[in-house]
Amino acid sequence: MRRLVSPAGRLQAWMAARGVAGDPRGAIEGRLMELFLELGPVLQRADDLRRQREAARSALGRALLEPRAQEMRDELEAWQERLDGEVAAHTAGFAALERGEGDPARVLRDLRFLEKWQGELRARFAQLW
Amino acid sequence: MAETIVGIDLGTTNSAIGVVDSGFPILLANEDGRRVIPSAVAYGRDGELRVGEAARRLRALQPDRVVTSVKRLMGRRPGEVDDYPLPLGDDLSVLGRSPEEVSAEILRELRRIAEWRLGHAVEKAVITVPAYFHEAQRAATKRAGELAGLEVVRILNEPTAAALAYGLDRLDERSRVAVYDFGGGTFDLSVLELAEGVFQVLATRGDTALGGDDIDRALAAWCLARDGGAGIDPGDPRVLEEAERVKRVLSAEESATFRVPFYDGSRSFEREVRRADLERLAAPVIERTIRCCRQAMSDAGVAPAELDAVVLVGGSTRIPAVRVAVAACFGREPDVSQHPDEAVALGAAIQAGVMSGAMSRLVLLDVTPLSLGVETFGGLMNVLIPRNSTIPCKAGEMFTNAADGQRGMRIRVLQGEREMARDNWELGKFEVGFEPAPKGKARVGVQFRIDENGMLEVLARDTATGRDSVLEIREVAVAVDDEAVEAMVSESVEHAFEDMAERVFTEAKLKAEELLPAVAAVLEEGGGGVAADEREEIEAAVDAVEAALAAGEANRLKSAVQVLDQATEGVAARMVERAMEQALARKLEG
Numbered sequence: 244m245r246r247l248v249s250p251a252g253r254l255q256a257w258m259a260a261r262g263v264a265g266d267p268r269g270a271i272e273g274r275l276m277e278l279f280l281e282l283g284p285v286l287q288r289a290d291d292l293r294r295q296r297e298a299a300r301s302a303l304g305r306a307l308l309e310p311r312a313q314e315m316r317d318e319l320e321a322w323q324e325r326l327d328g329e330v331a332a333h334t335a336g337f338a339a340l341e342r343g344e345g346d347p348a349r350v351l352r353d354l355r356f357l358e359k360w361q362g363e364l365r366a367r368f369a370q371l372w
Numbered sequence: 373m374a375e376t377i378v379g380i381d382l383g384t385t386n387s388a389i390g391v392v393d394s395g396f397p398i399l400l401a402n403e404d405g406r407r408v409i410p411s412a413v414a415y416g417r418d419g420e421l422r423v424g425e426a427a428r429r430l431r432a433l434q435p436d437r438v439v440t441s442v443k444r445l446m447g448r449r450p451g452e453v454d455d456y457p458l459p460l461g462d463d464l465s466v467l468g469r470s471p472e473e474v475s476a477e478i479l480r481e482l483r484r485i486a487e488w489r490l491g492h493a494v495e496k497a498v499i500t501v502p503a504y505f506h507e508a509q510r511a512a513t514k515r516a517g518e519l520a521g522l523e524v525v526r527i528l529n530e531p532t533a534a535a536l537a538y539g540l541d542r543l544d545e546r547s548r549v550a551v552y553d554f555g556g557g558t559f560d561l562s563v564l565e566l567a568e569g570v571f572q573v574l575a576t577r578g579d580t581a582l583g584g585d586d587i588d589r590a591l592a593a594w595c596l597a598r599d600g601g602a603g604i605d606p607g608d609p610r611v612l613e614e615a616e617r618v619k620r621v622l623s624a625e626e627s628a629t630f631r632v633p634f635y636d637g638s639r640s641f642e643r644e645v646r647r648a649d650l651e652r653l654a655a656p657v658i659e660r661t662i663r664c665c666r667q668a669m670s671d672a673g674v675a676p677a678e679l680d681a682v683v684l685v686g687g688s689t690r691i692p693a694v695r696v697a698v699a700a701c702f703g704r705e706p707d708v709s710q711h712p713d714e715a716v717a718l719g720a721a722i723q724a725g726v727m728s729g730a731m732s733r734l735v736l737l738d739v740t741p742l743s744l745g746v747e748t749f750g751g752l753m754n755v756l757i758p759r760n761s762t763i764p765c766k767a768g769e770m771f772t773n774a775a776d777g778q779r780g781m782r783i784r785v786l787q788g789e790r791e792m793a794r795d796n797w798e799l800g801k802f803e804v805g806f807e808p809a810p811k812g813k814a815r816v817g818v819q820f821r822i823d824e825n826g827m828l829e830v831l832a833r834d835t836a837t838g839r840d841s842v843l844e845i846r847e848v849a850v851a852v853d854d855e856a857v858e859a860m861v862s863e864s865v866e867h868a869f870e871d872m873a874e875r876v877f878t879e880a881k882l883k884a885e886e887l888l889p890a891v892a893a894v895l896e897e898g899g900g901g902v903a904a905d906e907r908e909e910i911e912a913a914v915d916a917v918e919a920a921l922a923a924g925e926a927n928r929l930k931s932a933v934q935v936l937d938q939a940t941e942g943v944a945a946r947m948v949e950r951a952m953e954q955a956l957a958r959k960l961e962g
């Protein structure tokens with residue numbers, strides 16, 4: 244039941260039901276690759292900031308980091324929106340897939356990655372509170 | 373007559389020199405008849421240099437002019453040494469001298485004693501080091517010898533030396549022994565096999581920052597933690613000396629009195645210490661030695677029952693609780709046939725005798741204590757020579773160009789047992805040059821050789837010409853990046869002392885170092901809504917922290933830092949609020 248909540252899970256269930264084969268590994272959309280290459284360093288900066296906050300020993304030390312923490316939260320939020328948009332766009336294509344247009348395995352791979360990065364973003368966001 | 377080579381035990385606390393005379397190893401005593409001298413060097417206010425007992429005595433009068441335990445600084449990097457009794461320079465110099473220079477004074481004195489006893493010049497020496505010393509620490513020891521005008525013909529591991537002394541009377545036996553060497557500043561455990569004059573080290577483990585010194589520090593802090601001892605600095609050399617005295621007394625007696633007379637000119641401090649108190653304080657230190665024992669035994673693949681003896685050496689093995697712990701770990705009474713202060717120097721003399729030809733029948737096969745490797749992709753350590761390999765030994769590795777026309781490659785050489793390169797000790801870097809060639813086609817073979825001193829040589833072989841060249845390993849720049857220094861410091865904070873007072877000071881100091889610049893920045897920026905009276909309160913708190921830092925007093929610093937933390941809480945809260953408001957404003961705009 245639970246895996247159907249995620250769009251990738253739904254797509255995979257649909258493929259299994261229809262007997263649609265497809266390699267779960269392999270290339271993803273080039274545009275998404277670019278997107279993730281941009282996102283990697285953002286997560287790294289979030290991790291650095293979290294480490295610094297954890298290492299701070301005084302209220303003032305943490306307060307000095309607060310403006311950066313706010314900006315980082317905004318940035319992570321913006322990224323979450325971007326990824327949500329990407330997932331929505333992919334999900335919107337499900338109808339076309341049902342009509343037999345497009346490569347479901349490719350869409351599945353894209354979604355898998357998108358969801359993985361969404362998870363990473365959520366974790367960073369939670370750590371910065 | 374064969375030329376003389378002397379053997380030297382350059383210890384953290386005590387040092388000694390010996391030689392083989394008419395087939396027997398002996399230690400050479402100084403004018404006072406002492407075979408072992410304190411490893412103390414005094415640069416007195418009168419400008420006079422004193423070494424040994426005279427230097428140690430001066431410590432009571434001029435504690436800030438007497439260097440002891442300099443071995444702890446040898447081959448170390450800034451940030452690695454904590455709570456040294458004297459202030460250290462950025463390069464770990466003490467009283468303006470490098471650790472090698474100070475050690476050289478001790479070696480010069482030992483050399484003088486030997487020349488006086490022997491009646492002729494001495495130019496060559498075997499010097500012992502803890503088995504667990506890494507490359508840089510060995511190199512520093514060798515340099516100290518050279519500064520003292522000695523050619524260091526061999527660097528010998530201390531527990532191996534002790535085993536030589538132990539094994540000399542048992543040359544016709546086959547036996548397996550463990551040597552437990554617990555001195556003033558270092559601990560080593562080696563497992564050896566002795567067979568017809570061949571001494572083969574099977575495994576060795578240790579800790580180069582674990583010794584009787586740690587127990588002294590814990591005891592001093594504990595004694596002063598009560599009954600009005602708060603005003604006394606537990607790191608004061610005189611206090612540490614008193615703690616050491618009490619510790620020794622407690623090896624024989626059930627209780628002793630710790631005294632600091634007239635510490636502020638008029639008041640004196642006294643506290644009764646029972647042996648049980650000391651044992652409680654020493655327990656974590658002893659437990660760490662026992663952990664090394666278990667690891668070494670497992671490395672050697674030897675069960676305790678397969679040992680013929682567990683030989684104790686080093687002054688700290690006089691502590692009854694140490695003997696009990698060793699007996700429990702190995703399931704047998706330890707062998708105390710060796711003189712704890714002299715066995716290592718005697719063994720050094722034996723090795724020196726073997727090398728000069730004054731003594732034969734002995735072959736020594738020692739091992740390298742730490743794995744040697746290079747960094748590979750992803751920051752992992754690729755082990756080339758595993759720890760406990762018999763030395764001398766060598767291993768080769770082929771390096772290829774990863775891109776077309778790449779001219780060279782920088783390689784980091786590491787020593788240690790951790791998976792990640794960054795967790796190990798970096799010996800240095802070297803450059804391998806490539807001929808211009810397509811990717812993967814240029815190849816250079818590199819050979820790593822660890823010689824009989826446990827020191828590394830790196831040879832590069834050009835596969836085209838077959839010519840070897842010695843690669844120069846560049847010492848790692850002293851400026852390790854901040855994060856690494858921080859990690860080293862916090863690691864040593866975690867491991868170097870179990871003791872509360874020390875921890876309190878370090879913690880408080882770190883917090884002060886964070887707060888002071890932060891406060892300066894906030895006050896500078898003015899604004900921030902710092903009211904005049906608030907500002908006054910903060911400034912007073914800053915002064916108190918700075919004074920406590922300068923005085924080096926743990927509890928005073930801790931409370932001063934707390935006051936500063938509280939005084940700045942209001943400002944901090946307002947800063948957080950402001951940051952949130954600004955973020956909200958940005959969102960509303962955007």
Ligand SMILES: Nc1ncnc2c1ncn2[C@@H]1O[C@H](COP(=O)(O)OP(=O)(O)OP(=O)(O)O)[C@@H](O)[C@H]1O
Nearest residue numbers: 383384385386555556557558584623686687688690
């Ligand atoms: N009777 C005793 N009881 C407890 N500890 C003792 C006793 N005698 C000496 N020690 C301790 O032994 C240590 C010195 O031992 P030793 O001379 O073997 O060390 P070292 O060779 O100078 O140091 P290292 O081998 O670590 O470089 C000191 O910490 C000293 O306090």
Ligand SMILES: [Mg+2]
Nearest residue numbers: 383555686716
């Ligand atoms: Mg020793």
